[in-house]
Amino acid sequence: MKAFPFVYHNPKEYWEYFQPKNWLEFLLEEINPTFSLSTVKAKVMEIRSESSDSKTIVLRTNRHWKGFVAGQHLPVTVEIAGRRVTRFYSLSSSPSEKYPTITVKKQKGGLVSNFINERLKVGDVVELGTASGDFVLEKEVPNKLLFIAGGSGITPIHSILKTLQESNYKGQAKLLYFSRFKEDIILFSSFCELESKCPWLEIKHVLTDVPAEGFDSGFLTKEMLNAFVPDLSERPVYLCGPAPLQNSAKELLKGNKVISELFLLPNxxxxxxxxxxxxxxxxxxxxxxxxxxxxxxxxxxxxxxxxxxxxxxxxxxxxxxxxxxxxxxxxxxxxxxxxxxxxxxxxxxxxxxxxxxxxxx
Structure with a gap:
């Protein structure tokens, strides 16, 4: 039987464990790891490899899950070496899918991202917080959209595009996605399928480090934007990725409405x-x-x-x-x-x- 996690020697913390509510939580978890009075817990149903260093985690949530809006993120808590550790990840599925998913890219020195990619397994249980964030579509979706992403910044955009597909979007959307090399492209097969099924969607993959046949290469420039998006001034831009890409894009998009999201890694x-x-x-x-x-x-x-x-x-x-x-x-x-x-x-x-x-x- 699992012991109470007395990790931090705080008298107040000890006292909390002996409250009736916490004892009941403890007993419920012993019956079924996903049972809880109020906490959102989720069982890992499937793990899919999405690139050389990223995986999609398919989650079956308990009854406390309240859902999310495409583009939002949520806190994910796992236990590593007896410690509860939390990180924020964007949802990569659409809100209407039966099981929500997160897609996590390994980060150098990343405690949780490495744990999820290397040690998390089907059947494990994680704890979820409430989804939040303003990187979402407007209620009245514009007829023309531009998405720019780099690295793992693609995950909320994948959720948004899946949602547009389900809503039978009739406008025009373009995605400019920067990856280091071909094998580094996250959710590549899913984007290929999306583009083939959605005549309103055009995707350009750009490789920044290692060129490959059939792919553009380089970094974001005004010339690249004008060539790919001649009507750039008519499109709001959804931008998500590392700081260098965001800084460069915002400098080039001063005349556009830019909706952006940036998470600083601990390092x-x-x-x-x-x-x-x-x-x-x-x-x-x-x-x-x-x-x-x-x-x-x-x-x-x-x-x-x-x-x-x-x-x-x-x-x-x-x-x-x-x-x-x-x-x-x-x-x-x-x-x-x-x-x-x-x-x-x-x-x-x-x-x-x-x-x-x-x-x-």
Missing amino acids: QIQTNFESTGPKEVVLLQSHKTVLLKGEKSILEELEDQGIYPPSGCRMGICHTCSCKKVSGSVTNMQNQSISDGGEENIQLCLSRADEKLELDL
């Missing part, structure tokens, strides 16, 4: 700050005092010392790691803002210690 947030000496950090609830260097996030430095506060996305989106700072100053590593010395809520994954701190942990 895209600067964490290698120069230490100015050890900082004393007092954890009030757990009655511990530790010394942090201030070189990385408070979350990372606490974990380095065997202390594991609740955490999720590790990139400032989910707020799972938020806690009250009672005193002391921290720097937000994402925007470089410096807090005052008083009480406030901070995100441990984005904050580094500047001086002695007292945290409600």
Whole structure:
């Protein structure tokens, strides 16, 4: 029988486990891993390889699943080495499909993306949060659309195009999709099928690193846009992909309406700050005092010392790691803002210690 996950030695956390609701959750999970009073859980029904380093996960959700709008993303929580870890992924299926899917590309050093691609198996259960996001179609869908994607930024666009297909869209849509090399193209067979069945859809694949016969190569330019989309000024643009592509596209599309979505990976947030000496950090609830260097996030430095506060996305989106700072100053590593010395809520994954701190942990 599974034991309670006493990972972080917080008296308040211990007390929570002995509340009737949590005992009932525990018993329900023992009966069936997808049973829950209120949490959305999903069983992995199928895993499909979509490129050299990405997989689609087909999920059967429990009764608490409320669905989603094409283009949205959701938090996915898995257990790795006894720790619950959360990341955000876009839905790649259409909302009307029986089983929702996420398509996950392996990221260098990506804890969860590597786990999903290498260790997740059919029959496993994951936890889902509520779908959200504004990277969605307008209620009145324009007659002309342009989609630009790079890498795993293609997944919400795949969901949108599948939804347009199901709604018998009568307009014109074009997709410009950038991948490093041919084998890196995510959902390639699905896009081929979509293009063959949808006369309103035209797709151009562009390879940025390794050219291949039958594919365009290079990076986004004004000439490429004008050649592929002569009526560019008439189209709203849905843009999703890495920061360099987004920056380049937005510079070239200043006259267009651009709807964009960008997720920063944890390793895209600067964490290698120069230490100015050890900082004393007092954890009030757990009655511990530790010394942090201030070189990385408070979350990372606490974990380095065997202390594991609740955490999720590790990139400032989910707020799972938020806690009250009672005193002391921290720097937000994402925007470089410096807090005052008083009480406030901070995100441990984005904050580094500047001086002695007292945290409600």
